[in-house]
Amino acid sequence: MTARRFPARRSLAGRSPARLLVAALFVVTLFAGAVLQGAPAHAAEPRHDVITWGASADRVGEGVADRGYRLVVRTSVGGSDLRIRLTNAFGDRPVTFDSVYAGVRQQGAALVPGSNRRLRFGGADSVTIPAGGTALSDPLSGRLPAATDLAVSLHSPDAAGPASGHGMAMQTSYLAQGDHTAEESADRWGATTGSWFYLDAVSVRANASTGAVVALGDSITDGWQSTSDLARRWPDYLARRLQQANTAVKGVANEGISGNKVLADGAGQSALNRLERDVLSHPGVRTVFLFEGVNDIKAHTEVTAQELIAGYREILRRVHAAGKCVVGATVAPFEGWSEWDPAAETVRQEVNAFIRTSGEFDAVTDFDRILRSPYNPQRILPFFDGGDHLHPNDKGMQAMADAVDLTALDCP
Structure with missing residues (x-):
């Protein structure tokens, strides 16, 4: 079985050979799910989900409609089949996320070319979370290494009222007006935040x-x-x-x-x-x-x-x-x-x-x-x-x- 090909979303012209190699290795490692799933040694190996990152939810100000969040988190355990959990634990009304992506952060708000992929919820591109609720994404095939700077980008067209998230992240994340979640460039992500919004857990599938x-x-x-x-x-x-x-x-x-x-x-x-x-x-x-x-x-x-x-x-x-x-x-x-x-x-x-x-x-x-x-x-x-x-x-x-x-x- 051959690995799937994920074309880069912007030109790599002018990049040094060393940076090209690093980017390629990240992409191959993160998205080699097809190869790994086809390996007989792994097919019979018992596996289960394990949390690789978490942050406690609390109230973090007011939700803003048509805002994008590019949230940078560091994984601990590596594994396959990435899943994220979105939270509306402290909301007083439903909140919809119509576009959610996960990719590997390269620097600042920029992502490793070819690494940004859409997350779905029950097969759908969007999800509406009731007040007090959470939503778990579908698994995203491919491997996610340990100690990776993962960038989860999400957009809500209707966020309002109390927002749920983690106030003191000790990590810079990024904001955008409008939906730019699919873009790997940092161009539209000029504003920064020291909080994580709506994301409270990331898990992977690992050995049992x-x-x-x-x-x-x-x-x-x-x-x-x-x-x-x-x-x-x-x-x-x-x-x-x-x-x-x-x-x-x-x-x-x-x-x-x-x-x-x-x-x-x-x-x-x-x-x-x-x-x-x-x-x-x-x-x-x-x-x-x-x-x-x-x-x-x-x-x-x-x-x-x-x-x-x-x-x-x-x-x-x-x-x-x-x-x-x-x-x-x-x-x-x-x-x-x-x-x-x-x-x-x-x-x-x-x-x-x-x-x-x-x-x-x-x-x-x-x-x-x-x-x-x-x-x-x-x-x-x-x-x-x-x-x-x-x-x-x-x-x-x-x-x-x-x-x-x-x-x-x-x-x-």
Whole structure:
């Protein structure tokens, strides 16, 4: 069987041989589905869907009719048969997407020539999502490599009311007026945004032994104080470690929301209230990495250690009932942040003692020990401090990822 041919949409004249080779390799790799599907070794191999990217949905302003979005996301696990999930979780009316494409980002808003392909929903080019709903695309044949900058381009003719998406992406995406989703050129995509709109998950089909971990967290997991556009959140560093490691867990979904709490809604729905949509609904998830609690503690709402522990236990119960494991991470130090006080520190220490010693988590990662200063354990080590005494910098993010026991993510 020969591979399908996808003609480039613009001239390649004037490009260097090296760039032509890189572009060709991307296109062949991404769209060699026909060859792979015809290989006898893969035909009988059990396969399933695994999440390769995720971002928690919240309200992100108002929808705008006749606007296009070119959303740049970084894959973790590679696989075939790309699918995306669009969300209208916080909308108050239906929203229609009449044109949705996926391609490989080359630079900025420009795509690798020949890589941009239409996504369909139930065989149709368009999809209307009811208020509060989601829509999963049909599989797109061909392979999508790990660590790829995927560009999902979508257009809505009628978006209005509250828009759903992820506010703090730490990644530049692009906007256009009108429908330019099929265009691989960056010419019509001059406006930028730091948020992801309407897209909350990407999955691929991988070997049935392949699994994923979901990081359920707040702004530290969301990546605040890491460098934008370079994928330096701690789950990004973890994804890079997993790609190099001898482990079946390869997928990573970052479900952090800045300001999020375990117990109370506010900056996004609470961890308890969004657990099903942001974690358990994703395919191939083997383990949940729970790193939340500092916002409950520092908010001065008189949340006690026992109340927060009860919240952790409810998450543990529900995740275990779904047949998955939970890794608990200790709450990091934050003295120097404006909301720190001795009472909050006492609660933090009590909560961390539970996480470390209760035996109720399937494994524990001690972020507190990794990040704290040996001279004042209530503060982040200055070398890891992003500057506000709460959020780690790039070095701190990498240290966090390096502290994770990868074998603990491979839930039996």
